[in-house]
Structure formats: structure tokens, C-alpha cells
Amino acid sequence: MSRTDIELVEEANTAFYEAMERGDFETLSGLWLDDDISCVHPGWPVLSGRGEVLRSYALIMANTEYIQFFLTDVKISLTTDTALVTCTENILSGGPAEESGELGPLMGQLVVATNVFHRTPDGWKLWSHHGSPVLTENGEDDQPEEESPG
Template sequence: MKSRQEIVDRVAEVNTQFYGAIEDGDIDLMRRVWAEEDEAPDLVCVNPGWPLLRGRAEIMRAWMLVMANVPYIQYVLTETNIGVSGDTAMVTCEENVLTAEDDSPGFVAGGRVVATNLFVHTTNGWRMWSHHASPVMLDDDDEEE
């Protein structure tokens, strides 16, 4: 039986793979990160500004669109916390996002998003069950800091 720290480390690794898949445009890695429908029914994904995505096929189509249309994206995760209960784990974090929205050199936009990523332990290891990300609305005082 694995220790709690070993489980937390493995969940952290899969969470890192999730963001790495987006940054690298690696749809194969994204497919490996997400659970299969028979391992975690009712897979869901909510990206900022998108409608609710339900089911593995719909979620993978959306990630393919993101990867095909975002020339550059980088995540710096902060305030990361991992909770584990049995075969379920929850990662909460702040996604500090840098992105280029077109091919213009040096054009980078930034933003802060809070995310909750749920993972389930399967026969293939820890896999994503749900991703929910919501933008943080900054007020004028936050922007000056």
C-alpha cells in the first residue's frame, strides 16, 4: 500500500502532465491524462468562457481545438493544494496564464484563473475526472500590485 505522500506525489505528477499537454499541444498525452468513460462516468470539463463539456469525446475535441488555435500558452501554478480521499483526489490551484493569441512576435496576454481538478484512481493509475477553471476578476488595486 502506498503512503499518503506517494499518492499526493503521483497526483501532482498527473496534474503537471495535464498542464504540460496543453503547453506542448500534446493531444496524446492529454488522452492519457483523462480517464476513460468506464473508469469515471460523466467526465466534465469547464474552461473559462466555454460551455460545459461532457463526455470524453467532446472534451478531447475541445482540447484539440485549443491546441490547434493557441500558438503559445504557459501556466505557472500557485496556491496548489492536493486532497485525497480513497480513490479520489482533488487539486486546487491558481493558473497564472501567459498566452499568445495570434502569431505576432511578442504578443502575450496574461490572466489568473482558479482551477479544481478531480482525479480518480484507475487500473491505469490516477486519471483526470473533471477540470473546472474560472477566471479571477481583478480590480484596479490588484492590477497595481
């Protein structure tokens, strides 16, 4: 039984996040189109072109000890050769503790993401990634708030 385009796009999207989690720059690089790509990381300006985009991921991977993505609200829309994936990235990340060198405290963050894929002879490749932090009513990143007593 052959896989549907929706399944193939979902696999490509999952591969993107798994490569980030593993810090696998080579695999991540192979998931992008060869040119005319763009990326917006939360709080960053628009990055255009393969060199700028991949350099940003190399920097993120070099400076992130641990990262894990739990994707929710994944929706895939498809036209002939273009696929749009929207999702919420529930991110758990951390770096080394300054004194011990061991993994320090983990931080959580919510980011809404849009990933655009284009069909190529080699399968579905990323054309654009845009991540935006989820803000609460007070304008800060969405973090659980402590409940006040009674």
C-alpha cells in the same frame, strides 16, 4: 522508496499542464478517464463526455501558438480513490502576429482551477477540470492596473 498518492496526483496534475504547454494532444488524451468526464473552460459551458472534452482541447491547441502555466496555491485533498486539486493557473499565452507570422504579444490571465482525479489500475486519471477567471472589483479579468501618479 515508493511515492505517496499525493505525489502521484501531483505528478498527474503537472503532466496535464505540461501536455497543454507542449500541444501534446495524445498525452493529454491519455491523462483523462475513458468516459463520464466533464470540463469547464473559463467562459465556456459545461462539456460532458470524452468526445466533447477532448475536442475542446484539440481546438484550444490548434488555435494557441504559445501557452505556459505557472501554478500557485496548489492544494491536494485525497480520499480513497478520488483526489481534488485546486490551484491558480497563472497563464501566459500568445498567438502569431498577423503580419509577420512571428509570435505576437503575450497576454497574462489568472484562472482558478479545480481538477478532480480518480485512481485507476493505470494510475490517477482526470475526471473533471473546471477553470474560472479571477475577477477584480470592477468585474474584469484580473490584470495589473497602472498606478495613477501621486
